[in-house]
Amino acid sequence: MIKKKKLPEATIPTSSMADIAFLLLIFFLVATVIDVDTGIGLTLPEYVPPEEQKEVKVDPNRMAAVLINENNDVLLDGKIISVFQIKNALKPRIESKIDLPSNKKLIVSVKTARETVYNTYIQALDQIKEAYFEVRDELSNQKFGNKYDDLTAEEQQSVKDAVPIIISIAEPEQVKK
């Protein structure tokens, strides 16, 4: 009688499976770029050809003109200030116009020289935005007792209506050389 050879059990060795999966995992961990797109949002005005441009008179009380020259000096309504003072200079002006109708809100106009460094422009824009955000936060706190981000959509809209962000980018002018 021939003894039947016992067949070894047909199994795939799974002990190294974890290692293989780990390698793959590490690859994807390294390859993942979770880049968040953050930045300062802005809406440009529509393009109007120079011949059709009209000058619209705006009440000087509504305007806050921020001028930045090529030496990165900032002029806010005729006064020289540093970039980091813009926020505190604008805040009271925004606050004073909360209760006014929407056609009387503050307009912040930003104008730069051609040689101004982009970084300074962003710093200035950042300061302006921050002034608006802080006023919005304070108003939300007064009205609803919560931060702006934590309000419901309707409450946010009412705050938005009271403090609209109006930033005007000045029309580029022909410069004499």
Added chain:
Amino acid sequence: MTFEKKRASTKQEIPTASMPDIIFMLLLFFMVTTTLREVEVFVKYSLPEAEAIEKIENKRLVSYIWVGKDKRVQINDNIVKLDEIQDIMYKKRTDLPNIIVSLRVDQNTDMGYVTDIQQELRKASCLRINYSTRVKS
């Protein structure tokens, strides 16, 4: 009198049989969330820093324009000239009407150059823009 040490009768091993499953779960998560870079950026740039920043809500709408240290402008996979921007962006806008243009501009660029690009964008009526910035730490 000798004392016999009491030993727990249970096995002192961590069951590793489910380890591959757990790792596969993690692996799947990362595979799903990974977005491999679609475009290669040719220009060198370093973004300015800002605090009052917003997240772009809808990533699908975003289209990028890079401006490098050497003033080269890149859209998609190509370096483009200033006067080509209008045509390219206009085509993009017809495909995606409410496109957001994210400007990734090097922090030492002249504003005049940025203004020129903005003028081109306005002519192409891509009006929603976003100045890409890093978070100030």
